[in-house]
Amino acid sequence: MKESYAISADVAVVGGGVVGLCVSHDLAAAGAATTLWEAGHPGGGASAEAHGQLVPPAGPLRPLFDDSVARYEQLAAEDAGEVMDRDPCGALVLDTASAQAVRDDGEPLSAAEARACEPALGPAVRGAVWLPQARRIDPRRLIALLAEAARAQGVAVRGGSPVVELIRVARGWQLRTVQGDRVTYRTVILAAGRHSVRLRPDLPIMGVRGRVLRTTPHPPLLRHIVGEPVRARLTVPTLAQVAAQDPAEAHVGLLLHQRPDGVLLIGASWQHAWQPDPPGLDGVVARRAIQLVPALAEARIGGAWSGVRPETPDGMPIVDQIDENLFVCAGHGGSGFIAGPGSARLVAELVLGRPPFTDPRPFRHHRLGSATSRSLPSHVCSGEDLRWVGGASATPHRP
Numbered sequence: 001m002k003e004s005y006a007i008s009a010d011v012a013v014v015g016g017g018v019v020g021l022c023v024s025h026d027l028a029a030a031g032a033a034t035t036l037w038e039a040g041h042p043g044g045g046a047s048a049e050a051h052g053q054l055v056p057p058a059g060p061l062r063p064l065f066d067d068s069v070a071r072y073e074q075l076a077a078e079d080a081g082e083v084m085d086r087d088p089c090g091a092l093v094l095d096t097a098s099a100q101a102v103r104d105d106g107e108p109l110s111a112a113e114a115r116a117c118e119p120a121l122g123p124a125v126r127g128a129v130w131l132p133q134a135r136r137i138d139p140r141r142l143i144a145l146l147a148e149a150a151r152a153q154g155v156a157v158r159g160g161s162p163v164v165e166l167i168r169v170a171r172g173w174q175l176r177t178v179q180g181d182r183v184t185y186r187t188v189i190l191a192a193g194r195h196s197v198r199l200r201p202d203l204p205i206m207g208v209r210g211r212v213l214r215t216t217p218h219p220p221l222l223r224h225i226v227g228e229p230v231r232a233r234l235t236v237p238t239l240a241q242v243a244a245q246d247p248a249e250a251h252v253g254l255l256l257h258q259r260p261d262g263v264l265l266i267g268a269s270w271q272h273a274w275q276p277d278p279p280g281l282d283g284v285v286a287r288r289a290i291q292l293v294p295a296l297a298e299a300r301i302g303g304a305w306s307g308v309r310p311e312t313p314d315g316m317p318i319v320d321q322i323d324e325n326l327f328v329c330a331g332h333g334g335s336g337f338i339a340g341p342g343s344a345r346l347v348a349e350l351v352l353g354r355p356p357f358t359d360p361r362p363f364r365h366h367r368l369g370s371a372t373s374r375s376l377p378s379h380v381c382s383g384e385d386l387r388w389v390g391g392a393s394a395t396p397h398r399p
Helices: 018-029 061-077 111-117 139-152 193-199 239-244 281-292 294-298 333-352
Strands: 003-005 011-014 034-037 091-095 107-110 127-131 156-158 163-169 172-177 182-185 187-190 206-215 225-227 251-258 264-272 301-311 318-323 326-330
Touching (some): 011 172, 011 182, 018 139, 018 326, 107 111, 139 156, 139 333, 163 193, 193 326, 206 281, 301 333
Parallel strands (some): 011 034, 091 225
Antiparallel strands (some): 091 127, 107 127, 163 172, 172 182, 251 264
């Protein structure tokens, strides 16, 4: 076992996804000696499993989104690859018999107008709301660019070092890794998504599993992101409720886009992370997709994966100081890429004592009260991995 002490100016960021990489970059850019601790390799957690869609949110998340997109645009301008759509592709939130798209920040479309916008939509679609500013991203490439930027800024990245304990000490906070290392820092930021709860069990963050199907490259079928509103109320159950649960139950709703290489990504589902995928889940997802976009029946499956979103009860991240020199930036749910870099900027400003660029009050942890008896928010299918979180605020314009 080794023990060391980082000088009081140093900062530790726990978690190497999109949020942790951006937090560490911003702190290092401000002159703080910053170490990033990651259990595996940067971007290897929930960020790597993202669906790859950015749908602009309304309300308090919108400034975080705008700041995030500005960072992505700067990275894209410096990268030869297609890390994100150069121009927004737009999104359609569908009206169906089981779910109505209720949006006051987009353009309502009739069924005929929706099919004129996206001809592949089937007769089950009764209308839609058009959101013009949605974009597609390449999550893995974007994570790689964020990791390169953090290292270039001088961040010390400690990959393969899971932090298993956080201990309050006289000089700050001591991190203990699974290898037995003990390192003390003056300031610590928890940015490890749902795994932040392992270090602070009082955080009201829960893992919600989602399923995505991937096709082989397919001829052009869709021009836009397509999804339906799905209200999936997940609560923290009692043991009796677990015993009575139907093992085949699945909350599923369409979330779909086609990548530039022709691959179609089809989701999505919601269930507690501690539960395995129910039997036949891929079939449920596929049937719903074909019902709303019949031409998908001819697409050939290329693979599938499950990812876990870190959710809070109200669907908003926690970006706040929760103890002396201890900060949290976690619980983004389906908004990790949508709002992650913006929330990273916000928490870095809190750490540095700088005026925040947006109102931090909606993201304070006190709003959520106790971590017990939690329920998850009603999900409305999103851009990044499975939950729509708002819409465009600019004047809509259909292609």
